[in-house]
Amino acid sequence: MLQVGLTHFLIISAVLFSLGIYGIVTRKNAVMVLMGIELVLNAANINFVAFSKFGNFGLGGQVIALFVIVLAAAEAAIALAIVLNIYKTFSNVNVDEIDHLKE
Amino acid sequence: MANTNLYQSLSLIVPEIVLTIALLVLVTADLIFHKDKKSIPFVALAGILLTGYFTLIQIGNYGFAFQTSASAFKHYGMFASDPFSIFFKVIVIVSSLLIVFFSFSSDEIQKITDRIGEYYALIFGMILGMYFMISATDLILIYLSLELLSLSSYVLSGFTKLRDRDSEAALKYLLYGAVSSGLMLFGISLIYGLTGSTNLYIINSLIQSPDVNLFTLAFAVILIFAGIGYKISSAPFHFWTPDVYEGAPITITAFLSVASKAAGFALLIRFVKTTFVSYTDPNGMWQLINVFDWKTLLISISILTMTLGNFSALWQDNLKRMLAYSSIAHAGYILLGLVVFSDQGLKAIFIYFAVYMLMNLGAFLIVMLIANKIGSEEIDDYNGLGFTSPFLGVAFTIFLISLTGLPPTAGFIGKLYLFIALVDAKMIAVAVIALLNSVVSLYYYVRVLKHMYLTSPTKDTPAVSASLPNTILVSALVLATLVFGLYFSPVVDAAESSLFILGL
Numbered sequence: 001m002l003q004v005g006l007t008h009f010l011i012i013s014a015v016l017f018s019l020g021i022y023g024i025v026t027r028k029n030a031v032m033v034l035m036g037i038e039l040v041l042n043a044a045n046i047n048f049v050a051f052s053k054f055g056n057f058g059l060g061g062q063v064i065a066l067f068v069i070v071l072a073a074a075e076a077a078i079a080l081a082i083v084l085n086i087y088k089t090f091s092n093v094n095v096d097e098i099d100h101l102k103e
Numbered sequence: 104m105a106n107t108n109l110y111q112s113l114s115l116i117v118p119e120i121v122l123t124i125a126l127l128v129l130v131t132a133d134l135i136f137h138k139d140k141k142s143i144p145f146v147a148l149a150g151i152l153l154t155g156y157f158t159l160i161q162i163g164n165y166g167f168a169f170q171t172s173a174s175a176f177k178h179y180g181m182f183a184s185d186p187f188s189i190f191f192k193v194i195v196i197v198s199s200l201l202i203v204f205f206s207f208s209s210d211e212i213q214k215i216t217d218r219i220g221e222y223y224a225l226i227f228g229m230i231l232g233m234y235f236m237i238s239a240t241d242l243i244l245i246y247l248s249l250e251l252l253s254l255s256s257y258v259l260s261g262f263t264k265l266r267d268r269d270s271e272a273a274l275k276y277l278l279y280g281a282v283s284s285g286l287m288l289f290g291i292s293l294i295y296g297l298t299g300s301t302n303l304y305i306i307n308s309l310i311q312s313p314d315v316n317l318f319t320l321a322f323a324v325i326l327i328f329a330g331i332g333y334k335i336s337s338a339p340f341h342f343w344t345p346d347v348y349e350g351a352p353i354t355i356t357a358f359l360s361v362a363s364k365a366a367g368f369a370l371l372i373r374f375v376k377t378t379f380v381s382y383t384d385p386n387g388m389w390q391l392i393n394v395f396d397w398k399t400l401l402i403s404i405s406i407l408t409m410t411l412g413n414f415s416a417l418w419q420d421n422l423k424r425m426l427a428y429s430s431i432a433h434a435g436y437i438l439l440g441l442v443v444f445s446d447q448g449l450k451a452i453f454i455y456f457a458v459y460m461l462m463n464l465g466a467f468l469i470v471m472l473i474a475n476k477i478g479s480e481e482i483d484d485y486n487g488l489g490f491t492s493p494f495l496g497v498a499f500t501i502f503l504i505s506l507t508g509l510p511p512t513a514g515f516i517g518k519l520y521l522f523i524a525l526v527d528a529k530m531i532a533v534a535v536i537a538l539l540n541s542v543v544s545l546y547y548y549v550r551v552l553k554h555m556y557l558t559s560p561t562k563d564t565p566a567v568s569a570s571l572p573n574t575i576l577v578s579a580l581v582l583a584t585l586v587f588g589l590y591f592s593p594v595v596d597a598a599e600s601s602l603f604i605l606g607l
Contacts, residue, residue: 074254082274089267
């Protein structure tokens, strides 16, 4: 029978991380970029929890994951407020079209 | 975690406690005095002065707060109060004080008096984040304080909402910042997996064993450097800097360019010094754990940073944008102080930061005062200003000469100590490249002076005069820039007494 071990969790987190980076790099919509960032943060969370469970490091990693979840929520709140503000001024949220500052 | 030393820990974080109380008082005062908000800036000023006082009386009270429960590392904590942190905290609090003074007379801030309470509360959030960042010796505290600083500054960079470019600056800052802090967190998670700890001292002792997977460690460290490099705006994580500096309100731009950068550098130095130095050899050189070729990597980053900053600044027509590129270049110079990997380099960084704070804030203050009057930061609008507003013109000249690094200004002393450190470490080629870079920077600083003095004023050239408080502020900064250029032993002494980083 297949035992689910540390490697499986690490592979999932690596895949999530790569998908997150891919989303950040390729998506134009600011909200999609933010979703990519959430994927990266959650990949790190999976790492923390998996390491703390399989490495016998105590509960430290799981507590860190809780901290990160709270922080990701705060960041999403601020990010969406800023994106909303962008939508009000520019009537779109495409990061490549918002470039008034370039010269 | 058993905290047997809770009272001692609390006595070590008194400045941070005062800051938190001041933040809460500000938010409450904003709610109570919602009709007349004239008193809010003074509440903020009092909070900063109090914090500064408590920071200064921390001198001599050193140690680790919130020590770990791991028995082998009983005396290492997640927060270090040491001379090194006090120096950077003083830099941060002095620049915060100046930023509050700037905000009194900034036109942009005067237009948002109904939200002034939130403005100062967010500035206090930034200061609190920087304070913890400077002292943090635990990767999670580092991450949390970095995010506290970042989240407050995202909001502040788009706070005024007077023009389209404000919200654009906020969005760019947010996207770059969130990505790099996400990368940093992933790096932290890998280090946690390798060592089972987030405490820098425990990590240091564990990665010295030969059976650590160096490839994973190097990958994790590079990811963490992405987060720190973004804060100090070093290449290749500097892309946000010009846009954010140009779009943000000028008080916030000045604050980001000095305080936020100081906190980032403090974090970088502490991270490298406590995590990767295995021993200090008799010549005073730090010997680093061979994760990768530290010297080559950091030298190439700093040369890339200063060259990119200086050469991009050549083509800028907006002064805020030019100062943004110039601050990137200065980050490159300061990074060279770390590359030396010795206490001498550290001393050079301290001196450089003290003078950089004075001259950079001075330059931003002049740009702000002129923008208050003419409503623009374009270099073409400065034509002839040197004749119509002689006081500000002369002050600006002194700040720009100091930023270039020419005697008799303080900027020269900063560069001098940096180059001496480099030459003593036998890195003459690097010193020459940095010197050539300074020559390039002369061009774009002097270009401003050319517009101010070599173009005759027309009838439309406005005469910008500073109010009395601003005249005092500008004179004080000019005086400090000149005095520290000639009589610099106080700065050097302060830097020398602040070299000690708690730990190994």
